Amino acid sequence: MNDSKIAVRYAKALFLSAKEKKVLDKVHNDVVFVLDICRQVSELMDLFHSPIIPASKKKVIVREVFRPDVNKLTLNFLDLIILNKRETFIPDIARRFISVYKKHKGITSATLTTATPVDREVRNRIIDLIDKAYKTKVDLAGKVEESLIGGFVLRIEDHLLNASVSSELKKIKRELTGKY
Template sequence: MNNGKISVRYAKALIMSAKEQKLLDPVRKDMELLLKTLRAVPELLQLLESPVVEPAQKLKVMNAIFSSKTEALTLSFIKLAITNNREEYLPGMARMYIDLYKQEKGIKQAFVTTAVPVEKEIRTAIINMIRKVFHIDIELNEKVDEHIIGGFILQVEDQLLDASVTGQINKIRKSLINKTYEKR
């Protein structure tokens, strides 16, 4: 079976259970913790994917790591995935749960690119401005790219606002090139 389909099915089941138990937010945090842990400790993912390691041992390790930090529902979910030999799909399941959670809550993605890291106050101002203008809840993803020299590039859904120095230079360059062709 396609691993995307497996991840979607498990994530949908988890979000339905979390919704019933009013645990959408805590389980989202658990899924973020799971992803963060699997990225930070690649050996853990190798252990989960290993056909040599017994499921009971995998359960023991995951229980030791997550039992004090996550909801019982999350632990049951991890146990179910391991018991059904789907542990290698846990990262995909966690990502899919987070995506479904954002859909459920109406949270959209916004991306801001700046030449230097954004300070906390400016980040808050950007989020508030986006909420006011677009009337949506957002999750702001930041990227630093010193090639834009200064200013920022903001993308919300399918709209792009390029207020970077590089963007302004490119506009001027295009304008000059068009004027040169008009004179000839």
């Protein structure tokens, strides 16, 4: 079974279980928290990837790290993943779960990349425009990439709008050099 199928199946199983137990929002918050910890604490990912450390020890460590902050269902799910030797998939499972959750809640993901930080007023106007265009709630993430020089790149799910200065300069360069 390929990696993405594994992550999708586990994510859907957690989603359905959380929905059935009426703790979907809490489990979503837990999963976001787990993903953040996985991103910030490289030693945790080292633990997950280690073939030397037994599953029983990994479960104890995971429970110590997450017990005070996460729902019992989330903890039991993490135990199951470790028991089935799928702990290296935890970040991918978390991302897939968040995606399923957002789809269920009618939330559209978007990323706004700019050369400089965007103030709250501009950000809110962009969210309102996307809300109206897609008739959905928007989860807008922001990124700063100075290499854009100016303008912005807006990614809404599978759609991309590149209105950056660097993109325009590349177009002009291609036209001038004749390299398409």
